[in-house]
Amino acid sequence: MMKLSTGDKVLQLFIYIILLLLGFVTLYPFWNSLVISFNMGSDTSLGGITFWPRVPTLDNYEVVFQDSRIGQAFMISIMRTLTGTILSVLFTAILAYGLSRHELIGRKFYMVFCIITMYFSGGLIPTFLLLREFGMMDTFWVLVIPGLISVYNMIIFRTFFLGLPAGLAESARIDGCNHIGVLIRIILPISGPVVATLSLFTAVYHWNDWFSASIYINDPSLIPIQTLLKQILNSNIVTDQLQSVGNAAAQDRLALVQSVTTKSLIMATTMVATLPIIMVYPFLQKYFVKGVLIGSLKE
Amino acid sequence: MVVPAMIFIFIFSYLPMYGVLMAFQDYQLFGGFLHSPWVGLKHFEAFFNSPDFWRVMRNTMVISLLKLCFGFPAPILLALMLNEVRSMMFKRVVQTVSYLPHFLSWVIVGGFVGSMLSTDNGSVNMLLMSLNLTSEPISFLSVPEYFWGILVGTGMWKEMGFAAIVYLAAIAGIDPHLYEAASIDGAGRFKQIQLITLPCIRPVIIIFMILAVGNILNAGFEDILILATNPILRDVSDVIDTYVYRMGILNNRFSYAAAAGLFKAVVSVTLLALANKAARKMGSSLW
Numbered sequence: 001m002m003k004l005s006t007g008d009k010v011l012q013l014f015i016y017i018i019l020l021l022l023g024f025v026t027l028y029p030f031w032n033s034l035v036i037s038f039n040m041g042s043d044t045s046l047g048g049i050t051f052w053p054r055v056p057t058l059d060n061y062e063v064v065f066q067d068s069r070i071g072q073a074f075m076i077s078i079m080r081t082l083t084g085t086i087l088s089v090l091f092t093a094i095l096a097y098g099l100s101r102h103e104l105i106g107r108k109f110y111m112v113f114c115i116i117t118m119y120f121s122g123g124l125i126p127t128f129l130l131l132r133e134f135g136m137m138d139t140f141w142v143l144v145i146p147g148l149i150s151v152y153n154m155i156i157f158r159t160f161f162l163g164l165p166a167g168l169a170e171s172a173r174i175d176g177c178n179h180i181g182v183l184i185r186i187i188l189p190i191s192g193p194v195v196a197t198l199s200l201f202t203a204v205y206h207w208n209d210w211f212s213a214s215i216y217i218n219d220p221s222l223i224p225i226q227t228l229l230k231q232i233l234n235s236n237i238v239t240d241q242l243q244s245v246g247n248a249a250a251q252d253r254l255a256l257v258q259s260v261t262t263k264s265l266i267m268a269t270t271m272v273a274t275l276p277i278i279m280v281y282p283f284l285q286k287y288f289v290k291g292v293l294i295g296s297l298k299e
Numbered sequence: 300m301v302v303p304a305m306i307f308i309f310i311f312s313y314l315p316m317y318g319v320l321m322a323f324q325d326y327q328l329f330g331g332f333l334h335s336p337w338v339g340l341k342h343f344e345a346f347f348n349s350p351d352f353w354r355v356m357r358n359t360m361v362i363s364l365l366k367l368c369f370g371f372p373a374p375i376l377l378a379l380m381l382n383e384v385r386s387m388m389f390k391r392v393v394q395t396v397s398y399l400p401h402f403l404s405w406v407i408v409g410g411f412v413g414s415m416l417s418t419d420n421g422s423v424n425m426l427l428m429s430l431n432l433t434s435e436p437i438s439f440l441s442v443p444e445y446f447w448g449i450l451v452g453t454g455m456w457k458e459m460g461f462a463a464i465v466y467l468a469a470i471a472g473i474d475p476h477l478y479e480a481a482s483i484d485g486a487g488r489f490k491q492i493q494l495i496t497l498p499c500i501r502p503v504i505i506i507f508m509i510l511a512v513g514n515i516l517n518a519g520f521e522d523i524l525i526l527a528t529n530p531i532l533r534d535v536s537d538v539i540d541t542y543v544y545r546m547g548i549l550n551n552r553f554s555y556a557a558a559a560g561l562f563k564a565v566v567s568v569t570l571l572a573l574a575n576k577a578a579r580k581m582g583s584s585l586w
Contacts, residue, residue: 008488015380016389022377023396026456029411030399032422036414047420091304098301110301117308119568122315123560124540125547129326130315146311149304208404211521215548230406233413234528263419270410277402285395292464 030274037061037271041264060268063260070269072221073228076140077207077273080224084144084206089199091148093191096157097183102166114151128215142216143224147205153198160194161187196287200280207277225273232269322558335554342558351542355559359538362518365451371511373459375504378466379492394467397460409525412453416440440526443535450519450526450536465507469500509578513571516563520544539563 031051036044040055048054064070099110121127127146136142164187172182188195210226217223223231322342324335346352377397384390400408415422418436427433439445477495486494518538527536537545539559547556 005487011488012383012385015383019380019384019389019393023393026396026400026460028422029415033411033414045419047425049420050422050425091307095301095304098304104301110305113305114308117312119571120316120564121312122318123557123564124543125553125557125560126315126318126321127311128548129321129553130311130318148311149307151308204402208402208406210404210406211524226404226406229410230525233406233410263414263417266410267414270407274403274407278399281399281402282395285398289464289468292461293468 033267033270036264037267039264040259041261042259044264045261057259059260060264061272063265064268064272069220069223069228070225070272073223073225074272076222077224077226078276080140080143081203081206084147085199085203087144088148088150088202089153089195092150092153092198093157093188093195094180094183095149096154097161097179097187099154100158100161101169101179114154118151131216137216138219138222140222143206143209143212146212150202153202156198157191157194160191164190193287193290196284197290197292200284200288203280204277229266229269229273232266319557319561321554322561324554326554326557338554342555343562345555346559346562351537354534355537355539355542358535359516359518362447362450362523362538363515365447366454366518367511367515369451370455370458371508373455374462375466375500377459378463378470379496381463381467382470382496383488383492394460394463397463399460400457401461403457405521405525408453408457408522412449412526413440416449441529441531443532446527446532446535450522453526454519454522465503466500469503470496473499505578505581509571509574512574513567515570516567 035051035053036049037060038056039049039053040057041060043055098104099107131137131142131146168186169182172186208226210230213224213227214230323337323339325338327335381390381394416439418424418438424436439449473496478491481491481495516539520540523536523538523541543556543560546552
């Protein structure tokens, strides 16, 4: 370690202070929302809730979990994230594997065909009308199918596949394995970090996307959690919601419901919608940093 | 193996491109693309002549430029600062925290922003009031003057840490001998950043700069839809993308909205090409 001059030490101190502030500003909104979600709603509205709940309670969560719409939206989001991620990563990998094979005729043409779509697209309106003409509105699959193949992810996969030793696939082919078999039994298992990164990104996309459901889906039973949360944040649905919960729940719940406010309910719902991401993210962190780098090479 | 995927891409990416033609038609819901009457440039003229055009263009450009001026250098600065941190533990914690917001949906971020800035005991108002900077809570999200700042700030909060990954990797790739040599020559850390780190990561910065300039008409979409829910803000918040969404999806003016969208796409591609040309003169380019 080199010795630091006084100027360097001042610089260091300055940097530590800025980074600490930055970290605080990044974490505080989470923490504050978490605290509000665990504080009694009627007490929160008196103000002054910052770092710690004043009247700790689980009432807000109880109301959230009793609301059948939130539970259903949560299930839709989970189903969408699972099917969307598995199918999308698999199909994207199949395409990437195909395009990484040297014996494929017209490889270059196919690549260009794919890459063009990264720069040009029909835009929102034609895509919307097309999906409508296909009769995909108000179906679960409209959330999964249009995004099935991601050209961007395909390029990352392909770059990685091209770096694998060619003999690997060849020997399996000689042993009588077909291409799909080679991909699933040999290539994907040794592509762990890439598969993990791209799965994480795809899953995060599916979990977080609220917009496509907001334009393609009207059926309340198919609305994912983020779209529902957006609706709750945006309108006065919350008051209805409180009432519907009040009606649906037993009479003795009524007192409980009254201590819950719009704000505390929104915060609890937000936390429910955030939780799955926060839970998987630390485990995958070391992978996605690598994934971003593979991706940025080709950007 | 590749062919089914090609058909898929053709259907979901190329068919909508063909659908762009509807910008030159009076699109009829029941006739579809094939049976709608052609009207030439009517919708483009309508868009250019509408009072919305200048408002939308101004917002698009201003918001984009603000994002470029503040959002672009921020991750570079963050990466430079993280690189100066000696304690690995501290560095790792700050980094982990800084990535986190990238993984949240805009809906959730919007919820946080709403909660932080709310007049109903939002933390920012509580802080301002306890410092006696304001006597009563400010309703930040309904004052047009504050909107651009909030939008740009929120975007930085969300993406800065994640964007810094690439710069950190570029910095990590610099030959440590350069620093040793510089420090023997008596350069302090600040001089080293200026004379070694920055020049070494210049190519990466330029590539990201080109991409940013190519995106200049993408002033934002989700973030604006989420943060600008108050119609009072429309004068400062409406950009081309949100306008296309409002006209097309909400008001069913499909052809008009498609024309506005196509205009944007053409300008964007032109800008990207120009930016790339400029960058090539500076010695690095995308293609």
